[in-house]
Amino acid sequence: MGYMASGKSTVGKLLARQLGAGFIDLDDYIEKQEKKSIKTIFLEKGEIYFRKLEHQMLSRVLDENPSMVLSTGGGTPCYGNNMQTILEKADHSVYLQLPIPELVDRIAKEKEQRPLVRNIADADLPEFIGKHLFERIPYYSLATHVVDCGGKDVETVVKEIEKRL
Numbered sequence: 715m716g717y718m719a720s721g722k723s724t725v726g727k728l729l730a731r732q733l734g735a736g737f738i739d740l741d742d743y744i745e746k747q748e749k750k751s752i753k754t755i756f757l758e759k760g761e762i763y764f765r766k767l768e769h770q771m772l773s774r775v776l777d778e779n780p781s782m783v784l785s786t787g788g789g790t791p792c793y794g795n796n797m798q799t800i801l802e803k804a805d806h807s808v809y810l811q812l813p814i815p816e817l818v819d820r821i822a823k824e825k826e827q828r829p830l831v832r833n834i835a836d837a838d839l840p841e842f843i844g845k846h847l848f849e850r851i852p853y854y855s856l857a858t859h860v861v862d863c864g865g866k867d868v869e870t871v872v873k874e875i876e877k878r879l
């Protein structure tokens with residue numbers, strides 16, 4: 715888990731490969747179920763619809779897949795009782811922590827695909843992300859492992875996670 719663009723999918727995929735486990739990306743799972751992109755779901759049905767779906771799919775995925783690495787959406791742990799569900803059903807939860815400037819750089823490059831930031835002007839991104847992350851940190855921080863990913867490549871992050879499991 716972690717903020718948008720923190721590397722959840724990339725790190726999760728490599729971690730799963732290293733562990734010989736399956737890998738599921740919750741956003742991909744939702745897109746397959748709905749046969750629509752996350753962007754389209756937000757545009758057509760709105761965020762509340764997406765959050766309900768995300769909540770249902772999170773429990774389903776965790777119940778149906780006892781041995782896997784799951785990459786959540788950036789907001790997944792922060793809505794309803796999702797974080798409680800994660801703590802109850804997953805053996806480990808990992809928060810990929812990144813400094814705000816690194817998140818801003820990454821998000822600015824792919825803003826268009828991200829429904830929550832696509833209408834934010836580039837100049838306003840640092841403030842938006844700073845505030846948004848501040849609201850989410852209390853949830854992310856409940857993860858059983860907090861990994862500082864600032865300036866680190868994917869392989870280094872994965873090794874650090876493996877050491878902790």
Ligand code: S3P
Binds near residue numbers: 786788830
């Ligand atoms: C969201 C993050 C996205 C996706 C949706 C909402 C969020 O996932 O679930 O756009 O609330 O932070 P990524 O973090 O994988 O981009």
